[in-house]
Amino acid sequence: MQRLLALGYSNNYTLAYQSRVGPVQWLQPYTDDKIRELADGGVESLVVVPISFVSEHIETLEEIDMEYAELASECGIKEWERVPALGLEEDFIDDLADAVVEALPRMEQRPLQEINEGRPVSLRVVNDLVDLSSKEELGIEYGPYRYKRSRFGLTPKAEVINGRLAMAAITLASLLSYSKGNLYNEVVAGRIPFGWW
Incomplete structure (x- = not known):
């Protein structure tokens, strides 16, 4: 952030959610709606930072780079850039490796053996090993997803x-x-x- 400020960027930003499929309501604001809103507000240059994607795939290469870029152009946004996903960036891989190494001493023998043998391990076990933030701090609850009947009546x-x-x-x-x-x-x-x- 300080580096951006030093370069003269005020770093105005907005957060939006992509990958909405079908009639099911998704996290909002939707990216396509936000692009239109920004264009209507006079934004002509936009840098997209896909913070939840660590690798290039259909949602970055197709949805952002093609579909959203086309929408932005149609709405009057003249400059469109996307920050590449971290992929195999050395610092990113080193940070992931450090998180694993830091977690290993706290690991019980049974899950460690299951991981070493390539057997599936509960994500709860894996998440508990990494001190990024506590689940309580983030407001995450464990347990089965509470399914609701969709508008089409299928459970x-x-x-x-x-x-x-x-x-x-x-x-x-x-x-x-x-x-x-x-x-x-x-x-x-x-x-x-x-x-x-």
């Missing part, structure tokens, strides 16, 4: 049942296609498993 259990029925139907259709001797041709044609129905 998580209904979603699981629906998914299993869909998998069973695809498996059955694939078996029928195979029994008719045309599974390979259907796959090559991109019609599996319903092309023959």
Whole structure:
């Protein structure tokens, strides 16, 4: 921050959330709405800092670099830059390694053995090993996610049942296609498993 001030930047900033998909409400303000709002307020230059992404992926390369950049241009923002993700930046990797080394002395033998053997470990165990901030300070609660009925009326259990029925139907259709001797041709044609129905 001091380096930015020394360079003459006042560092006006705003926070927005991306990756909203479908009709489900997401964290707000939405990035696309915020871009329009900033443009309407006369902002012509914008530097995007994707603080929650440590690597380049579809949300940085596609959503920010292409979709949001295009929206910004359409709204009148003339200069658009994105700070690259940390990726394999040496200082970042060193900090991650330091956090692991600092956590190891506090680790119980059982989780340590599970990690060494590559078995899944509860994120709660992993989070408790790193002193970034206490969960109480951040207001994080443990426990199962409290699902609510979506506006379409599907609960998580209904979603699981629906998914299993869909998998069973695809498996059955694939078996029928195979029994008719045309599974390979259907796959090559991109019609599996319903092309023959």
